[in-house]
Amino acid sequence: MKSSKLSSGTLVALGVAAFALVAAAVVAAAPFIRPGDAGVASVASAATVGGPFRLVSSRGGALSDVDLKGKPFAIFFGFTHCPEVCPTSLWDMSEALKRLGPKGEDLKVLFVTVDPERDTPEILARYLQSFDPRIIGLSGARKDIDAVARAYRVYWRKIPTSDGDYTMDHTSLIYLMDAEGGYSGFIAYKDDAETRDRKLNALLDAKGPTG
Amino acid sequence: MLNSFRIPGAFARLCRRMYLEEALAAAAFAMFLLTLSAQALMAHEFKAGAIEIEHPWTRATPNGASVGAGYLVLKNEGTTPDRLVAATAEGAQKVEIHEMSMKDGVMIMRPVAGGIAVPAQGSVALKPGSYHLMLMGLKQPLKQGAMVNGTLTFEKAGTVPVQFKVESIAAQGGSDGGGHDHMTMPSGK
Ligand SMILES: [Cu+2]
Numbered sequence: 034m035k036s037s038k039l040s041s042g043t044l045v046a047l048g049v050a051a052f053a054l055v056a057a058a059v060v061a062a063a064p065f066i067r068p069g070d071a072g073v074a075s076v077a078s079a080a081t082v083g084g085p086f087r088l089v090s091s092r093g094g095a096l097s098d099v100d101l102k103g104k105p106f107a108i109f110f111g112f113t114h115c116p117e118v119c120p121t122s123l124w125d126m127s128e129a130l131k132r133l134g135p136k137g138e139d140l141k142v143l144f145v146t147v148d149p150e151r152d153t154p155e156i157l158a159r160y161l162q163s164f165d166p167r168i169i170g171l172s173g174a175r176k177d178i179d180a181v182a183r184a185y186r187v188y189w190r191k192i193p194t195s196d197g198d199y200t201m202d203h204t205s206l207i208y209l210m211d212a213e214g215g216y217s218g219f220i221a222y223k224d225d226a227e228t229r230d231r232k233l234n235a236l237l238d239a240k241g242p243t244g
Numbered sequence: 245m246l247n248s249f250r251i252p253g254a255f256a257r258l259c260r261r262m263y264l265e266e267a268l269a270a271a272a273f274a275m276f277l278l279t280l281s282a283q284a285l286m287a288h289e290f291k292a293g294a295i296e297i298e299h300p301w302t303r304a305t306p307n308g309a310s311v312g313a314g315y316l317v318l319k320n321e322g323t324t325p326d327r328l329v330a331a332t333a334e335g336a337q338k339v340e341i342h343e344m345s346m347k348d349g350v351m352i353m354r355p356v357a358g359g360i361a362v363p364a365q366g367s368v369a370l371k372p373g374s375y376h377l378m379l380m381g382l383k384q385p386l387k388q389g390a391m392v393n394g395t396l397t398f399e400k401a402g403t404v405p406v407q408f409k410v411e412s413i414a415a416q417g418g419s420d421g422g423g424h425d426h427m428t429m430p431s432g433k
Binding site: 113114115116117118120121123124125128156159160161162163164188192194195196198200201202203204205206219221222223 | 340353
């Protein structure tokens with residue numbers, strides 16, 4: 034191979050590009066910073082969001098990452114004893130699916146409980162009757178929930194209330210995963226309908242022609 | 245956080261073109277409209293001594309849900325501060341006072357010890373994303389359009405009956421009274 038001298042202009046351009054990449058990585062990683070009161074702050078790079086899992090579906094039987102290969106999906110975490118964020122996210126997602134119409138037919142939307150002790154697959158199934166039928170609830174053994182939460186960089190914590198009850202803190206982001214199971218972005222709780230639609234459309238368009 | 249990067253160019257151009265007076269007039273008109281619709285929404289209210297309890301409402305709950313959230317605005321017209329210390333709601337085993345917040349994409353919720361202060365000549369709002377009454381152990385789902393009887397207990401003003409209006413499952417308590425209160429206006433927050 035011939036060695037070619039790099040001009041100073043090229044070097045500057047490379048430097049700018051490298052800086053932009055680092056800046057983009059920092060911005061992309063920002064949502065994965067755990068809240069300060071949770072102990073050690075951990076910053077995950079986007080490349081590490083996602084991974085193998087095998088959970089129990091609200092439709093019966095098991096569902097694993099392998100079953101999802103070839104189609105993009107959205108996945109988020111919550112629990113049914115949630116007063117606002119979970120029902121609102123499920124509602125917003127149901128409305129977005131409605132707006133996507135046939136284009137969203139193949140989009141799997143997964144709602145994983147971080148509270149498997151209370152949210153059995155049956156309870157999830159009943160709860161999800163209030164939302165778009167395409168949304169699948171996932172529960173399972175505590176260790177399997179822990180594993181999928183770790184894979185998706187999801188933070189959760191039980192918070193005791195009165196009389197031995199508890200509520201839960203949890204990550205509210207909706208992760209968008211491509212057909213290969215790779216991370217491709219997230220929808221935030223405060224995203225408006227237009228932003229949600231744009232992100233979902235981008236996810237579905239990225240997989241190329243349907244079929 | 246990320247929102248601050250998304251200031252639409254068209255809006256910025258529009259701002260530059262508008263004269264200050266025009267902008268102020270538009271803003272004043274917008275405030276006027278907001279006040280009107282807010283007043284229409286706040287049609288139902290209750291009293292506890294000098295404290296006005298405006299529009300207690302709750303959101304319809306999904307199938308089989310055992311928790312719900314109650315919201316309202318407390319306005320203290322008196323000269324002594326008070327505290328909301330307890331609440332009940334029919335059909336809920338218990339009601340706790342909680343505070344919710346969002347931190348780096350994580351929803352955080354905590355019981356509020358000692359209740360919520362209602363300052364003299366001041367007000368406090370229990371609203372989505374913030375303070376709320378946590379209705380726990382619901383025997384029945386909350387159905388949109390229903391009224392739920394309950395009580396609020398204040399440290400000084402005592403216990404008063406209220407009714408929570410059950411709004412849609414999508415309600416966020418915005419001035420539109422329905423839909424998700426997602427403003428698309430650019431914000432510098
Ligand atoms: Cu709560």
